[in-house]
Amino acid sequence: MTLTVDLNADMGESFGPWVMGRDAEVLDVVTSANVACGVHAGDWDVMAQTMAAAAARGVGIGAHPGFPDLQGFGRRKMHLPHASLAHLVQYQVGAAQAMARAAGTEVRHLKLHGAMANMASADRDMALACYEAALAVAPDIIIMVMAGTQQQAAAEALGCNVACEIFADRAYNADATLVDRSQPGAVIHDADLAGQRITRMVKDGAIHAEDGSRIPARIDTICLHGDTPEALDIARSVRSKLEEAGITLRSFAGAPL
Structure with a gap:
């Protein structure tokens, strides 16, 4: 059986004249793009440009909502009532839908960002609300x-419909959550290592944790971050290593668990 996997990256995180990431180049590598919705990062112009560029390349578009924390890039925890959290997610999904349609395309998926995502990974009720x-x-x-x-x-x-994601450049705890960025080794900077590591996980159908344990997992998509200096090298290494292993790269279809 041929293994198939999607490559996704967080994008559209620039703000006005301040540039974050190398979106145009990363779009040539990935098959799905998670576009910031102007709350934790990005703005209306950046959203429009990013979605148009993704659509031109046939890259699937996702809404990427986060906490209203521009200064902290959405990586600081916020504790909101679930009703307010729901409205915050809907506000951002609506913005993404409008901008995608203006670019002649549609929003295919949703991916939570930063602290919102990390909190929801440990809190089922919060994830349900989102x-x-x-x-x-x-x-x-x-x-x-x-x-x-x-x-x-x-x-x-x-x-x-669900797409299950693992991360190319992040270390894992034994419960499948990500090692906190404040800890040594939490972020992987070696492009070759990232490519080899992620290929092993996809072939094994399991997440490899830092303590040596393996967590069986459905792997539909791999996250390639775009906001580190070596992001493009990691993206290219991951794609190359997967292709060398005979793994097919294409946008996920999504399916219930």
């Missing part, structure tokens, strides 16, 4: 979840 909110305004949207976490448990309970 996903139910998105599905209320976009019933056919594919929910991208961090494989093996409470995000996945929430999406499974909802019975919605």
Whole structure:
């Protein structure tokens, strides 16, 4: 059986004249793009440009909502009532839908960003609030979840279409959550290592944790971050190593768990 996997990257995170990432080059590598919705990063011009560029390359587009934390890039925890959290997600999904349609395309998937994603990976009720909110305004949207976490448990309970994600440049805890960025080794900077490591995970159908344990997982998509100096090298290495291993790269279709 031929293995198939999607490559996704967080994009559209520049703001006005301030540039974040190398979106145009990364778009030539990935098959899906998670576009910031102007709350944790990005703005209306950046959203429009990023979605048009993705659509021109046939790259699938996703809404990438985060906390209202421009200064902290959405990586600082915020504790919101679930009703407010739901409105925050819907506000951003709506913006993404409008900008995608203006670019002649549609939003295919949803992926939570930063602290919102990390908190939801450990809190099923929070993940449910986010996903139910998105599905209320976009019933056919594919929910991208961090494989093996409470995000996945929430999406499974909802019975919605899902894409299970692992990270190319992040280290894992034994419970499938990501090692906190404040810890040594949490972010992988070696492009060759990232490519080899992710290929092993896809072939094994398992997440390899830092303690040596392996967590069986459905792997539909691989996240390639775009906001580190070596991001493009990592993206190219991951794609090259997967292709060398005979793994087919294409946008995920999404399916219930």
